Amino acid sequence: KQEVTQIPAALSVPEGENLVLNCSFTDSAIYNLQWFRQDPGKGLTSLLLIQSSQREQTSGRLNASLDKSSGRSTLYIAASQPGDSATYLCAVLLRSNDYKLSFGAGTTVTVRA
């Protein structure tokens, strides 16, 4: 069974600092890994999707890396802003079950102005 862990559960940083969010998973036979953003009381917004053949994916200030062999992904957010305050969830899609995303519990980020 795929277990997805995100540590820390919460993070508070001053504006301008770079954010580093970690995600680890136990089964490396994945199709892809997605990073989502969730604002309080809202749905999930997809930020980045990394296919299993890729090592990283970038979008603006966001960069996500994937190391399948060690079962880890890292989301970097450069020069954080108060608007980056949200919960960030990672989810992996297993090759054996191509419909089922396994989610971590998320990291709640607060960026202080």
Place this chain on the structure above:
Amino acid sequence: NAGVTQTPKFRILKIGQSMTLQCTQDMNHNYMYWYRQDPGMGLKLIYYSVGAGITDKGEVPNGYNVSRSTTEDFPLRLELAAPSQTSVYFCASSVAGGLNEQFFGPGTRLTVL
């Protein structure tokens, strides 16, 4: 293009009542999913569908039923609501499984008292 829409946004039920959570997508996606999110936890898959007329159980299907009569709609039915079903429910869709990104609706917050 509205994406994935869900109704209602909020609902309070009494123990033993029934209700249907509605989900519609206008992206002509074949795959649709229902997840629940409990406080401080990742999302768990309740049911999914790979196309009209086809549904299957996810991780936590007990107490729920689904149907998929059209490509666009994927309603989730709660029979005999219980306090353990208090949660936020998210509907999602994707073109197919595997390499494809999942798109999420805004969620329905359900409380069972």
